[in-house]
Amino acid sequence: MSPGGFRPPRCTSMLSVRPPMLRYLLLTVPSAASVQPSRRNVTCSSDTHGHEPRTRVSLPMSANGLRVGVYVDAENLSRNGGDRMQYRVLRNIACREGGQAIRLNTYIAFDERRAKDDTPYRSSMLDYYSAVRDAGFKIIEKKVQHYVDRNGGERTKANADLDMAVDCLLQSEHLDRVVLGTGDGDFAQVVRALQNRGCRVEIIAFDNVSSNLRREADHFLSGYLVPGLIASPGKPWGQVGSRVRGVCYYYPPEGKEVGFFRYLETAEGNLWLRDERDENSPYSVAAFHVNNLPSGFDDTVLPSREIVFEFELEPAEGYDRPRAKDISVACRYPAV
Numbered sequence: 001m002s003p004g005g006f007r008p009p010r011c012t013s014m015l016s017v018r019p020p021m022l023r024y025l026l027l028t029v030p031s032a033a034s035v036q037p038s039r040r041n042v043t044c045s046s047d048t049h050g051h052e053p054r055t056r057v058s059l060p061m062s063a064n065g066l067r068v069g070v071y072v073d074a075e076n077l078s079r080n081g082g083d084r085m086q087y088r089v090l091r092n093i094a095c096r097e098g099g100q101a102i103r104l105n106t107y108i109a110f111d112e113r114r115a116k117d118d119t120p121y122r123s124s125m126l127d128y129y130s131a132v133r134d135a136g137f138k139i140i141e142k143k144v145q146h147y148v149d150r151n152g153g154e155r156t157k158a159n160a161d162l163d164m165a166v167d168c169l170l171q172s173e174h175l176d177r178v179v180l181g182t183g184d185g186d187f188a189q190v191v192r193a194l195q196n197r198g199c200r201v202e203i204i205a206f207d208n209v210s211s212n213l214r215r216e217a218d219h220f221l222s223g224y225l226v227p228g229l230i231a232s233p234g235k236p237w238g239q240v241g242s243r244v245r246g247v248c249y250y251y252p253p254e255g256k257e258v259g260f261f262r263y264l265e266t267a268e269g270n271l272w273l274r275d276e277r278d279e280n281s282p283y284s285v286a287a288f289h290v291n292n293l294p295s296g297f298d299d300t301v302l303p304s305r306e307i308v309f310e311f312e313l314e315p316a317e318g319y320d321r322p323r324a325k326d327i328s329v330a331c332r333y334p335a336v
Helices: 019-028 074-078 087-094 112-117 119-134 160-174 185-196 211-216
Strands: 042-045 054-057 067-073 100-110 138-143 145-148 154-157 177-181 200-205 219-222 243-250 258-264 283-289 304-314 323-332
Touching: 067 074, 067 087, 067 160, 074 100, 074 160, 074 177, 087 100, 087 119, 087 177, 087 200, 100 119, 100 160, 112 119, 119 138, 138 160, 160 177, 160 185, 177 185, 185 200, 185 211, 200 211, 243 283, 283 304
Parallel strands: 067 100, 067 177, 100 138, 177 200, 200 219, 283 323
Antiparallel strands: 042 054, 145 154, 243 258, 243 304, 258 283, 304 323
């Protein structure tokens, strides 16, 4: 379900930006030095040589000084596995390690023509907006445009990703970490531009994620691996009897029978501390028997970080680690 416990209605629009437009954007966006500062918290000082005053902008800082911006292409995620995404959890994982949310933007297509006649659609969208705003996100609404193609068929479009690219580039001067919620490969150029402006860029997405985008990003995190990012029934993530998702980091050699999955136990902490024995690591592990893998699964590809498994946690007698059962493949990404 979506942030408020319901699924956002699907829109028939296609959110896309043409590569030439992105190239134009990257050439014309002002550099960090040329962006005019905000009037808020501005101080001016001049040197003793009569030079022009220098303007400094001070923004609110978190305990560790990490300023975070999150930009979500809602249509891209909802069409590719993220239609039940919880925005509150997304904010928490983006602002882990004490980061402070400076910008939280989500870009949503809205079909005004459909809303006039489709009352359930209109009501559902308004409820969805309220739930997203409750998580602290600003909604940038893109009106769906209807047109007729050369064959006489009706088409729709709403170019939200161009707005998203412009906003994150212009606002990046005041950000240290930028989290992009999209799998669209057109954003690979935007990732490079943000990195050149001094930002660390992370991608969170679900299915159909561009391999080029994953390569360019400083870190890619599958949304399937984030605890609670996709709402699901049953016991809370990580408890015995709950279903979680993780990757196989150890597969036994021939003659052995037990492998291990690694999964995130919490959305807090340093994601690079993958050794669960470290007290500061957010990860945990679950053992599995090789015979419990899905029927017909090719185990020669294991271990692999590109395959996300879903499984139920059950107690393992005599061990402090849980055991995985009822194993299935949730997602498979191409190697990069």
